[in-house]
Amino acid sequence: MVKSRARLIAGTAAALSAALVMTGCGSKSSDGDTAAGSSGSSCVDTSGDTVKLGFLNSMSGAMSISEKTVSDSLNLAAEQINDAGGILGKKIEPIQEDGASEPTVFAEKAEKLIQSDCVAAVFGGWTSSSRVAMRPVFKSLNNILFYPVQYEGLEADHNIFYTGATTNQQIIPALDFLRTEKKIKSIFLAGSDYVFPRTANKIIKQYCEEYGIKVVGEEYQPLDQGAWGTAVDKIVSTKPDVVFNTINGDSNVAFLQAYDDKGLNSSNAPIVSVSIAEEEAAAIPVDLTGQMTSWNYYQTVESPENAAFVKAFKAKFGEKRVTSDPMEAAYTSMFLYKAMVEKAGSFDTEKVIGAADGITYAAPEGKVTVNGENHHIAKTNLIGQVQPDKLIKTIFSSDGPIEPDPFLKTYSWWDPSKE
């Protein structure tokens, strides 16, 4: 027994030292190129008559209800582009991956799409967590991500194009509308507890301080939870002129039910929501008529481009389906990519990024233009009002497309370092 134990310890020691030697070798040889950081050349192959593009959406988990709709509109865009001859004459070959509503999975699948499938670009992501998880992957492997959802701004990555709104195209126009049109004096903030609502509310608080609007309450609940009773009680007691709602996902159902239970509605306690679109409104079993939203697209937008988009979407996926802002932004992102590639005359990442500035597209939401410096797009803000049939109608619109300003440099009242 003693002998065998000694042998085992010796064996363990040997295994350990062998391993250390091995890892030692690994790290040593890397010293030289640690600074470079980038890993090898791209394996994108466009010598045939197709180009592979990655679609990375949550097909399972809590976010799948929302993200599957983005996948659908991406597929519609790919189909339409292919029917019209493809990109640079090459047909799109979409490769769908499941982000499983988990940021670590998003990072892993992004790497898989780029390294194993050799896609030329990836479209997808929804939550901010998923985007920041993927960000270093696209940077280190030098590929492109098209991110289709409105978000908290304060970011402009070389390898990402943001086709949803940044805060100065969604949050600030909504505040301008409330201040100048609705003449509000007080506001109540309700949000999910994560980076988008926290950042949005930080911006809102500084805006309100500048313009003398009183913030009477600020409440958060975890993303997947709905204990909104206490917060709604506070809304009842503080009687704000408007509630600014940055709650995301299913939690909205609980919030608006609690709202309804206390007898609150659009006439006695109006809400402006920035995460409730057509899809979500339809899923909330409460009368939302008259409540407001701030987006850049609604299914009801009147333009020939939108009529064609809605018609094609319903023809492909069913008459009962609705179209929403993130779906439209994803759809638009693929046409913007097509235009960038064709301007660059190449699928090469750097050439495509280099060609991005000034690319325009007559999107269903209206004309959009890519800003080559911050990789966002100029888009028009639309304040909407929920109709009895749960569709949303524009009641106010910005004066044409708003230039993206993710870091709010043009707003003197904004101080990012202030707590």
Add this chain to the structure above:
Amino acid sequence: MNARVMAFKAYFPLIGIAILALFLLVIAPGALSSFRLNNLGKYCCYAIAGVGIGLAWGRGGMLVLGQGLFFGLGAYAMGMHLKLEAAGPDAVPDFMMNFGSGVLPAWWAPFRSGAFTIAAIVVIPALVALVLGLAVFKRRIKGAYFAILSQALTVAFGALLVSQIKYTGGQTGLNSLSTFFGYNLYDPVNKKMIYMITAVILIVMLLITFQLYRSRFGEVLIATRDQEERVRFLGYDPANIKVVAFVIAAIMASIGGAMFVPMAGLINPREVSALASIMLIAGVALGGRATLLGPAIGALVVGYGRTSLSEAYPDQWTYFLGAMFIIVILFIPNGLTSVIPKAWQALNRRRTDIKEVEAV
């Protein structure tokens, strides 16, 4: 069966470890691409935690439904160090600038030190498990009550991480990591090094556990699982024995979590959730909880299954994974690795049968 065969059988697991080591340290690095190797490394992290679960649950009978807590403690300790590395020597992490006062909290500061971080990865979960274990096992709380308690603590820890965005990065967690003790995380050579370290840790943990199972402690642990009252009657305090196993399992989960971070490139509360804890347990159950190699192999199989099924069937993979669990639990209740000794027995029986036939 004669004594020589018995002695030989005792070393069976060692042969298994050797085969696994050959696969993980020689074959896989040669055969797999950098990306696939990195994935295998993540499965190894689950396997390291799984080995601990095998010890506590398979051998010790404690249904540790909340190992995500310890996985998370290790992962966040490592994440904090890497986040500070990414921020730079005098800077604070970005989320503290955006949501906090922009001043590094005092309890974050020591994590700038790599040595402190490595010590914390071992010591913090050990202390938490020690206090929790003493509080629970000394009072003779066991079975479902212990399972519920450990799971509840994990959920509470996750909720705490989400709510303290100023200190933890909240829902988004600690991300945008760039280096691992000075080595660029996205350099393939360094990725391989991090994988190697993880695979070696897994093999070492298996060897330590092999030795534990052969020791007197291992014997008493099984006795405690099967007949706690008799063990107490014999003069041992079963609580102490359980606490030791629980602490070791916690340390293993923490180390697994710590190595997970450089390979995933981030850590967020989802990896600490009840669901993540259950996936860890599921891997152990699938592989065979009471065996030495079962938990590790189970974790590797579940990790590989999740990746490859979701790649092949992005829409329906969760159903396939569920079906896999149901089939294994229905037909091989003791786990995949229980098939091997059974096959060995069957083979031996046939051999003896043949010999007997020849003798006749």
